Amino acid sequence: MAFVLGLAGCAQPGAPLYMWETFPRQQYAYLLREGISPDQQIQEIETHAEKARAANARLPPGLRAHLGMLYLSVGNPGRAMELWNAEKVAFPEATPYMDQLLKRLGQPKADPAKEPAA
Amino acid sequence: MKRAALLGPLLASLLLCACVTKPPKDYSLFQRAHPATILVLPPINESPDVKATPAVWSSMTRPLAEAGYYVVPVTLADETFKQNGVTTSYDAQQIAADKLRQFFGADAALYVTVREYGSSYRVVISEAAVQVIAKLVDLRDGALLWEGTARASSAEQQQQSQGGVIGLLVQALVTQIVGSTTDAAYNYAGIANARLIGGPGGVLYGPRSPRAGQPPAQPR
Numbered sequence: 001m002a003f004v005l006g007l008a009g010c011a012q013p014g015a016p017l018y019m020w021e022t023f024p025r026q027q028y029a030y031l032l033r034e035g036i037s038p039d040q041q042i043q044e045i046e047t048h049a050e051k052a053r054a055a056n057a058r059l060p061p062g063l064r065a066h067l068g069m070l071y072l073s074v075g076n077p078g079r080a081m082e083l084w085n086a087e088k089v090a091f092p093e094a095t096p097y098m099d100q101l102l103k104r105l106g107q108p109k110a111d112p113a114k115e116p117a118a
Numbered sequence: 119m120k121r122a123a124l125l126g127p128l129l130a131s132l133l134l135c136a137c138v139t140k141p142p143k144d145y146s147l148f149q150r151a152h153p154a155t156i157l158v159l160p161p162i163n164e165s166p167d168v169k170a171t172p173a174v175w176s177s178m179t180r181p182l183a184e185a186g187y188y189v190v191p192v193t194l195a196d197e198t199f200k201q202n203g204v205t206t207s208y209d210a211q212q213i214a215a216d217k218l219r220q221f222f223g224a225d226a227a228l229y230v231t232v233r234e235y236g237s238s239y240r241v242v243i244s245e246a247a248v249q250v251i252a253k254l255v256d257l258r259d260g261a262l263l264w265e266g267t268a269r270a271s272s273a274e275q276q277q278q279s280q281g282g283v284i285g286l287l288v289q290a291l292v293t294q295i296v297g298s299t300t301d302a303a304y305n306y307a308g309i310a311n312a313r314l315i316g317g318p319g320g321v322l323y324g325p326r327s328p329r330a331g332q333p334p335a336q337p338r
Contacts (some may be wrong), residue, residue, distance in 0.1 A: 004144030017184055019324065024177050028304065030193045031172035061183050069194055086195040093188035096223025101194070 019057035027066065040071045045070070050055045061091055065098065077105055131170070143319050145333055148263040154325050156182055157190040157224035160199070160207040162231045170235035171207055173307040174250055178230065180308070181315035186327025190222045199223075218255065219257040226263060229253045234269070236303045245254035246302040247271035248310040254299045264321055272302065278279070 022044065029036045045067045052059050068083030084098045084105075163170040179189045193279045198221070204210050211229055218227055219224050234249035249269040267336050316334050323329040
């Protein structure tokens with residue numbers, strides 16, 4: 001099993017490194033702040049993640065972090081923490097920034113639902 | 119077997135010919151800096167369309183990530199800037215390099231300006247076009263690692279596919295309708311960014327790419 005995963009991890013030159021689906025569009029919608037529903041985005045991204053797992057494809061940088069922020073905005077800081085840690089595991093380069101966000105999330109007395117992302 | 123031996127050098131020379139149209143960029147600083155994490159700052163918008171910044175910003179992650187870099191998540195960066203009182207792209211692009219490096223853990227930052235974004239309606243041809251320019255700056259020492267510019271336009275296909283004035287008038291109507299209902303320029307932002315980053319003269323492949331360190335000879 002580990003061997004198979006190892007093989008799948010080697011990207012073919014020219015083949016996409018990540019499975020993108022609608023992720024760029026979702027980020028666009030978020031940045032526009034035009035009637036996005038966090039619950040709907042969460043559902044769409046969870047479906048995307050499921051599809052990537054089934055296809056043994058990689059999720060793009062930032063997807064887990066973005067999903068974590070959406071969970072935070074609907075009042076689920078526990079899931080946000082999990083996902084920001086998952087971003088670090090998938091991309092160790094994310095560690096400094098994710099740690100900043102996790103540190104703020106862990107601060108006592110702050111209401112995490114009112115502090116999306118930072 | 120013999121045929122393959124003959125074809126090999128021929129194909130190789132054809133491939134080489136395709137690459138020598140422009141003088142090669144100097145990638146030596148870029149190669150030495152070896153950045154792994156890139157922070158894309160919110161693009162400065164010089165167009166009249168307020169959607170330019172979100173469109174160009176959100177579609178920059180894909181070409182950079184496919185080139186082998188870790189890209190700081192743009193939606194979270196947007197929240198971080200806002201919560202620190204940085205509300206315009208111009209202000210974000212003025213932040214000191216060491217602060218950006220400390221907070222986001224990025225090796226380099228991409229400073230983008232949108233020169234052109236949106237649709238212009240004329241009688242014969244309606245065009246949705248996006249033009250971007252960008253600079254990649256090393257956040258550790260402020261060195262300019264790379265710069266580039268790219269444009270994408272709906273007129274590229276129109277000019278090729280339409281014949282005669284009637285055809286052009288129909289096309290103008292169609293593109294106006296499409297442009298006004300589905301945010302047509304958004305798609306051209308994606309194309310312009312892909313050309314900017316992954317086209318000839320684009321950024322070097324980053325550490326997460328199997329072609330790490332190589333310049334982009336072919337479009338990705």
